[in-house]
Amino acid sequence: MKLSHIVTASMVAALAATTAYARDEIRIVGSSTVFPFSTAVAEQFGRITDFPTPIVESTGSGGGMKLFCAGIGEEHPDITNASRRMKHKEFVLCQENGVTDIVESVVGYDGIVISNAIEGPTFEVTREQLTIALAANGPLPMMWSDIDPSLPMIAIEVLGPPPSSGTRDAFEELVLHEGCETTDLVECEGITIREDGVWVDSGENDNLIVSKLEANPNAIGIFGYSFLDQNSDVIKGLNVDGVEPTFENIADGEYTVSRSLYFYIKVAHIDIVPGIQEYAAEFVSEDAAGEDGYLGDKGLIPLPEGMFEENAAAVTGLSLMTGHEWD
Amino acid sequence: MISMTELSKKHVSPESAARLKKRKSAQKRLQMLGIMAITISGLALVTLLWSVFGKATGAITESYIEMTIELDADEIDRDNIRAANFSGMAKSMLKDSFPYVSGRTPRRQMYDLISVGAAFELRDMVMENPSLVGQTITFEFLASDIADLYLKHSYGQIEAAPHTGDISLVTEGKVTTIQSSAPDFAPLLVSVRAGLHAKAEGLRTQAQMQENGRVVFDQRAADGEDVEVNLAEAIRRGAARDQFYAQADELDALAAQQGAVFDLDSRTASVFVRVGDSWIKLETISETSGSGEILGEFTQDSYAAADWELMVYATPETARKVSDIQAMLLENLRDADKIVTHFNTHFFTAGDSREPELAGVWGAAVGSFWTMMVTVIFAFFIGVPAAIYLEEFAGDSRATRFVEVNINNLAAVPSIVFGLLGLSVFIGFFGMHRSSPIVGGIVLGIMTLPVIIIAARAAIKAVPPSIRDGAMALGASDLQVSMHHVLPLSMPGILTGTILGMARALGETAPLIMIGMVAFIVDIPDGPTDNATVLPVQIFRWADFPERAFEARTAAAIVVLLLFLFVMNFAAIILRKRFERRW
Numbered sequence: 001m002k003l004s005h006i007v008t009a010s011m012v013a014a015l016a017a018t019t020a021y022a023r024d025e026i027r028i029v030g031s032s033t034v035f036p037f038s039t040a041v042a043e044q045f046g047r048i049t050d051f052p053t054p055i056v057e058s059t060g061s062g063g064g065m066k067l068f069c070a071g072i073g074e075e076h077p078d079i080t081n082a083s084r085r086m087k088h089k090e091f092v093l094c095q096e097n098g099v100t101d102i103v104e105s106v107v108g109y110d111g112i113v114i115s116n117a118i119e120g121p122t123f124e125v126t127r128e129q130l131t132i133a134l135a136a137n138g139p140l141p142m143m144w145s146d147i148d149p150s151l152p153m154i155a156i157e158v159l160g161p162p163p164s165s166g167t168r169d170a171f172e173e174l175v176l177h178e179g180c181e182t183t184d185l186v187e188c189e190g191i192t193i194r195e196d197g198v199w200v201d202s203g204e205n206d207n208l209i210v211s212k213l214e215a216n217p218n219a220i221g222i223f224g225y226s227f228l229d230q231n232s233d234v235i236k237g238l239n240v241d242g243v244e245p246t247f248e249n250i251a252d253g254e255y256t257v258s259r260s261l262y263f264y265i266k267v268a269h270i271d272i273v274p275g276i277q278e279y280a281a282e283f284v285s286e287d288a289a290g291e292d293g294y295l296g297d298k299g300l301i302p303l304p305e306g307m308f309e310e311n312a313a314a315v316t317g318l319s320l321m322t323g324h325e326w327d
Numbered sequence: 328m329i330s331m332t333e334l335s336k337k338h339v340s341p342e343s344a345a346r347l348k349k350r351k352s353a354q355k356r357l358q359m360l361g362i363m364a365i366t367i368s369g370l371a372l373v374t375l376l377w378s379v380f381g382k383a384t385g386a387i388t389e390s391y392i393e394m395t396i397e398l399d400a401d402e403i404d405r406d407n408i409r410a411a412n413f414s415g416m417a418k419s420m421l422k423d424s425f426p427y428v429s430g431r432t433p434r435r436q437m438y439d440l441i442s443v444g445a446a447f448e449l450r451d452m453v454m455e456n457p458s459l460v461g462q463t464i465t466f467e468f469l470a471s472d473i474a475d476l477y478l479k480h481s482y483g484q485i486e487a488a489p490h491t492g493d494i495s496l497v498t499e500g501k502v503t504t505i506q507s508s509a510p511d512f513a514p515l516l517v518s519v520r521a522g523l524h525a526k527a528e529g530l531r532t533q534a535q536m537q538e539n540g541r542v543v544f545d546q547r548a549a550d551g552e553d554v555e556v557n558l559a560e561a562i563r564r565g566a567a568r569d570q571f572y573a574q575a576d577e578l579d580a581l582a583a584q585q586g587a588v589f590d591l592d593s594r595t596a597s598v599f600v601r602v603g604d605s606w607i608k609l610e611t612i613s614e615t616s617g618s619g620e621i622l623g624e625f626t627q628d629s630y631a632a633a634d635w636e637l638m639v640y641a642t643p644e645t646a647r648k649v650s651d652i653q654a655m656l657l658e659n660l661r662d663a664d665k666i667v668t669h670f671n672t673h674f675f676t677a678g679d680s681r682e683p684e685l686a687g688v689w690g691a692a693v694g695s696f697w698t699m700m701v702t703v704i705f706a707f708f709i710g711v712p713a714a715i716y717l718e719e720f721a722g723d724s725r726a727t728r729f730v731e732v733n734i735n736n737l738a739a740v741p742s743i744v745f746g747l748l749g750l751s752v753f754i755g756f757f758g759m760h761r762s763s764p765i766v767g768g769i770v771l772g773i774m775t776l777p778v779i780i781i782a783a784r785a786a787i788k789a790v791p792p793s794i795r796d797g798a799m800a801l802g803a804s805d806l807q808v809s810m811h812h813v814l815p816l817s818m819p820g821i822l823t824g825t826i827l828g829m830a831r832a833l834g835e836t837a838p839l840i841m842i843g844m845v846a847f848i849v850d851i852p853d854g855p856t857d858n859a860t861v862l863p864v865q866i867f868r869w870a871d872f873p874e875r876a877f878e879a880r881t882a883a884a885i886v887v888l889l890l891f892l893f894v895m896n897f898a899a900i901i902l903r904k905r906f907e908r909r910w
Contacts, residue, residue: 023760025858036872039847040681046849047447055762055858056847058868075758122529123536150540150564205871207878230873233482233646292435294443298681299873 023074023272026054026279030064030081031166033110033224034261037295038081041283044294048282051275054079061166068264069094078269078276082262083110083166084173088326095323101267102321105280106311108289109301111225111250111258112171113237120217121152124239127256131179131186134158136194138186159209160193160222162201168193170259171222178256210235225250225258226299250301258301267318277318284312383886385879389671389684390475391467392441392660396420398453400461408454413446417468425656427605427623436650440657442469444685467667472683472876473648477657478666481875482647483640485599485654488514490637492615494600495629503607503625504618505600511637513614515598518641519589523582527575534571540564588613593644597651601636604663606655622655648875674883678849679865683876686869688884690851694764694844694859695833695891701768701855702832706775707825711814713776714783714821719809738777745774746838754842761843762858770838775828782824786817819906826899830892836863862888 028038035058046053059067061082068080069090086104094102114125123144132138132147133156144151161168172193180188193199202209206223210231213221220238225245228237237245240257249255263283270276282288289295291302303311337343396416403411418438422428428437445468452466453459476482492509544561548554581587588611591598598617600607605623638658644651660666677687721727749770753759759766790813798808839845845864852859860868862884869881 027761032871035847036681042847043681043849044443047444053849057762057843058845058847075754075760122533145539148540149543150536150567152536153539206873207870226873230648230875233642292431297439 024274025052026079026273026276027077028054028056028079028081028263029059029067029077030057030079030263031061031083031261032058033061033083033166034081034107034263036226036298037107037261037289037300038263038283040295040298041279041288044288045275045279045282049275049278051278054275054279060164061169065090065093068266069097069099071097072099072266072268074272076266078266078273079280080264081107082264083259084169085260085262085325086264086321091321091323091325099266099268103265103267103280103315103318104321104325105263105265105284105315106303106307107261107263107283107300108295108303109250109258110261110299111245111255111301112167112174112222113225113228113245114220114222114240114257115213115228115235115237115245116220117213117217118234118236120213120219120236121154122236122238123152124242125151126241127175127179128182129179130240131176131191132183134193134199135176135180135186136192137190138194140194140196140198142198154218156198157216157219158199158222159202159212159219160199162203167222167224171257174257174259224299225301229299247301251304261300265315265318267320270318277316280315284308284315379882379885379889382879382882385479385481385876386671386674386883388479388668389673390470390478391667391669392470392474393465393467393665393667394420394424395463395465396449397463398460403453403460405457405460408457408460409450411450411453413450413453414443417441417446417449427621428652428656433652436652437656439471440474440653442471442682442684444680444682445469467669469673469684470666472874474653474657475684476876477649477654478661478668482649483642485597485638485640485658488637488639490635491632493629493631494635496625497628498621501620502610502618503621504616505607505609506616508615509632510614512598512612512617515596515612515639516589516614519591519595519612520582522595523578523589527578527582530571530575530578534568534575537564537568537571541568586613588616595643597640597644597654599638599640599651599655601638602630602634604659606638608651608655622652674880678851679847679860679868680849681847681872683872683874683880686877686880688862688865688887690848691860691862691865691884692887694848694852695861697764697852697855697857697859698768698771698844698861699829699833701765702772702775703825703829705769705772706779706828709772710776710779710825711783711821714780714787715809715814717780718784718787719813720805734777734780738781741837742774742835743837743841745770746841748773749838750841760856762846762848762860763856764844764852764859765855766842767839767844767859767861768855770842771832771835774835774838775825775832778828778831779821779825782828783817783821786820786824787813789820790816816908819902819908823899823903826895826902830895830899833861833891833895834863834888836861836867839864862891 026042028042030038035056039056042054042056045051057077061084064077064080064082065086067077070076086102091102094100114130129147129151133141133144139146141147142155143153144156145153160171172191176191176193177188180186180191202212202221206227209221209223210227213219214234221235225247228235228245229247239245240255243249243255245255245257250258263280265276265280285293287293289300289302290308291305293300293302296302302308397420399416402416421437421441422434425437428434448469449466470478477484490507490509490511492507492511494505494507497504497506541561541564544557544564548557548561581589590611591609598609598612600609600617600619602625603623605621605625607617607619607621607625609617609619611618640651640654649657657666673685674687676689677685678690680686717727717731749766753766753769754761794812794816795808798812803811836845839861844860845868846858846860847868848858848860850858866881866884866888869877869884
C-alpha cells in the first residue's frame with residue numbers, strides 16, 4: 001500500500017526531526033503578570049540582536065518555578081518569571097535537581113488596584129476594612145456600610161482573581177495579612193478569602209473584570225495597575241489608606257498594595273543556549289525597565305534609581321543566589 | 328360492530344371536538360416553542376457575529392505617517408546597515424519636523440506617535456536597497472496603536488467650536504494670554520461650571536456618607552457602649568462631613584462667580600486656540616479670555632475671527648491614552664495630508680507582537696496549518712484502518728466489544744486530559760520539545776481519533792451487504808472487498824467525519840496549554856518541529872492584553888478562525904453532497 005509508506009515515512013521523518021533538534025532560542029516560562037513585560041523585552045531583543053526571539057510561556061509563577069527547577073538541559077527552560085519571590089522550598093527543589101546556580105533579578109513593581117466603574121460611588125477604603133470585608137474567618141458583612149457606617153450602603157461584591165493567580169496571592173499577603181494586624185474582628189491565623197459568593201472569582205482575564213465593572217457600577221474589581229491605566233475612561237481606582245493608585249504613588253511606595261516582580265536565570269544554561277545574558281541585560285537596561293523605558297508604557301512601575309543600578313549590576317555580574325535570602 | 332350513525336355521533340360529539348381542540352393546541356404549542364427556540368438561538372448567533380464583526384472592523388485598516396527622512400551616509404555603514412541606529416534617526420527626524428515640541432515628556436509623547444516597529448521596517452527597506460543610503464526619502468512610518476486609535480476616533484476627538492470674536496495675544500514669559508472681543512469661551516464655561524457642580528455633588532455624597540457614620544456612632548454613644556471611643560469617632564466623622572460640605576460649597580461658589588477665571592486641568596475638557604499649525608493649550612479660561620503655553624509659532628499679535636479656530640477635546644486627558652500634544656500633532660499631520668491609511672497588511676502577514684499595530688495572525692495560522700497536518704495524518708491513517716478492522720474483520724468477541732466501549736468512552740474524555748498525556752508521554756518520555764506542532768498535532772490527533780473511528784464505522788456500516796456479497800461472488804478476497812469496494816464507497820462519509828473532527832481540533836486550546844503551545848512566539852514556523860502557536864491560542868492571549876487596540880485584533884482573529892471553520896464545514900457538505908451514493 002502506498003498509504004502505509006507515506007505514513008511510515010512521515011512518522012520516521014518526524015521522529016528524526018525531533019531527535020536531531022538542538023535549541024538555539026531562549027525559553028522563558030512563569031508568571032502571567034510578568035508575561036506582558038517579558039514578551040515586550042523578548043520582541044525587542046529579537047529585533048535589535050542577531051539572536052532568535054525568545055519563546056515566552058505564561059504558566060503562572062508556581063508552574064514556572066516547577067518547570068525551571070526540574071533540571072538542567074535543553075528540555076528545561078532557561079529563565080522563569082515570577083510575580084513573587086522564589087520560595088525557599090522552590091530553591092531547595094532547584095538545588096536537588098542540579099539547578100544550583102541561579103541569578104535573581106527584580107524587574108520593577110506592579111500595583112494591585114481596587115477599582116470600580118466611573119459612575120460607581122466614590123469612597124476610600126483601608127486595608128483593615130478590606131480585610132473585614134473579605135476574610136473568611138471575619139464577621140462576613142454583606143454591605144459596605146456594615147463595616148463602617150461611612151462607607152456606601154451597597155452590597156459588597158468583589159470581582160477578583162481565582163486562587164491559581166499570583167495576583168490573588170499578592171492581594172492576600174499585602175492586604176489581608178496586613179489588615180488583620182490592626183483589627184480584632186479577624187484572626188490572622190489561617191486567613192483566607194471568603195467563599196460565600198461575595199468574592200467572585202473572575203478568571204485570569206483582567207479585561208473581563210473591567211467590562212463586568214462597567215456593567216455593574218456597584219461591584220469592585222481587583223487587578224493589576226496596567227489595566228486601570230489602559231481603561232481610565234471607564235473605571236477609577238479607589239484610594240487605599242488615603243493614597244490614590246497612580247504611577248507616581250506606586251513608584252515611590254506611597255501606595256502600599258504593590259509587589260515586586262522578578263525573573264530568575266539558570267546560569268548553567270548560559271553556555272548551552274546563546275543570548276541568555278544579553279536578554280537579561282536588555283531586561284534590566286535603562287531603555288527597557290528604566291524610568292522612561294518602554295516597559296513603563298506597558299504599565300511596569302520602575303525601581304527607584306539606587307535599586308535599579310544595584311539590580312542591573314547583579315544581573316550583568318551574575319551574582320548567584322546564596323540560599324540565605326530567606327534568613 | 329359500530330354503526331355509521333353511532334360513529335359519526337361519536338365524532339361530532341362536543342367531547343370529541345374538545346379532544347380535537349386539545350390535540351391541535353398541543354401541536355400549536357410545540358410549534359410555537361420550536362419557533363421560539365430557533366428565534367432565540369438565531370438572535371444569539373446574530374448578536375455574537377454582530378459584536379465580533381463590529382469590533383473587527385477596527386482592525387481592517389492601519390494608519391501610517393508619511394515623513395521625509397534623510398538617510399545620512401555618516402550614520403549608516405553601507406557594509407553593516409543592520410547596526411545603524413534607525414530608531415535614533417526616526418526620533419531626530421520627528422524632532423526636526425516639530426522643533427517646537429520641547430521638554431522630556433512632550434518629546435517622549437511625540438516619539439510614541441510612530442510605532443517602534445517603523446524604524447525596523449525602514450532598516451529592512453534600506454538593507455534590501457542599499458543605494459538609498461545618502462538619499463532623502465519619503466517613508467511611510469507605521470503609526471503607533473495610540474495614534475491609530477485616535478485617528479479612528481476611538482478616543483473621541485478634537486473638534487472645532489463656534490466663535491465670533493477677534494483675538495489679541497500677549498505673551499509674558501512662557502504663558503500667553505488671549506483676549507477675545509466676544510464671549511467665545513462662554514459656552515465652554517457652561518460645561519466647566521457643570522463639572523464643578525458635579526464635583527461638589529460628589530463631595531456632598533461623601534459628606535452624607537460621613538454623616539451616616541456620625542449618626543451611627545452618636546447613637547452608639549447614647550446607648551452607652553464605649554461612650555468615649557464612639558463619641559470621639561462621631562466628632563471625627565462630623566468634622567470630616569463639614570470639611571466635605573465646605574469644599575463642596577467652595578466649588579459651587581466658584582462655579583457661580585461671574586467673570587471668574589477657571590483653571591482647566593487633565594480632568595476637564597481640553598481647550599485650544601489654533602492658528603494654522605500652531606496651538607495654544609489653555610490652562611485657564613474666562614468668558615472672553617484664556618491663557619496657556621504656545622505650541623508652534625504665532626507671528627501676529629492679533630487675529631481676526633476668521634483666522635483662528637477654537638478647538639475642544641471633550642474627553643478629559645486622564646480618560647484617554649492619547650495626550651493633548653499627541654492629538655495636536657496628529658491633527659497637524661492630518662491637515663497636512665501626511666496621514667495615510669492602508670489595508671492592515673501587518674495583521675495578515677506578521678507573527679505575534681506586543682505592539683498591537685505590529686501583531687498579526689499569520690504565525691498562528693501557519694502554526695495551525697502544521698498542527699492540523701500532523702493531526703490529519705495521525706488520526707486519519709490510524710482511525711480509518713481501525714474502523715475497517717473493527718467493522719469488517721473483527722468478530723463479535725468480548726475483546727472487540729471492550730475496545731468498542733473504550734473508543735466511545737475516549738470520545739467523551741475532556742480535552743485537557745489529552746494535554747496531560749502529551750506532556751508526560753511525548754515531552755516527558757520521548758523527549759520531544761515543547762511548543763512544537765508535531766506534539767500538538769499528535770495530541771489533537773489522539774483527541775480526534777475516536778470521532779474519526781466512530782464516523783468511519785458508521786460510513787462503512789452504511790455500505791449495503793449486497794456490494795460485499797457481489798464482490799465475494801466474483802472471487803475477491805476479504806482484503807480486496809474492503810479496499811476495492813467498501814472503502815471507496817464509504818469514503819465520503821469518512822471524510823465528512825474527519826473534517827468535522829478536524830474542525831473541533833482546530834478550535835482547541837486546553838490540551839495545548841500543557842504542551843507549551845500557549846506561548847509568545849514571534850517567528851513564523853517553517854515546519855512541524857518549529858516553535859508555534861495556533862489560532863485559538865492567539866485569540867485567548869490577545870484577549871488578555873491590556874492595550875485597547877488588541878480588542879479589534881482579537882475580534883479580527885476570531886473572524887479568521889470562523890472563516891477557517893466555515894470553509895472546513897462547507898467542504899464537508901460538498902463532499903457529502905457530491906459523492907454521496909444512495910442504494
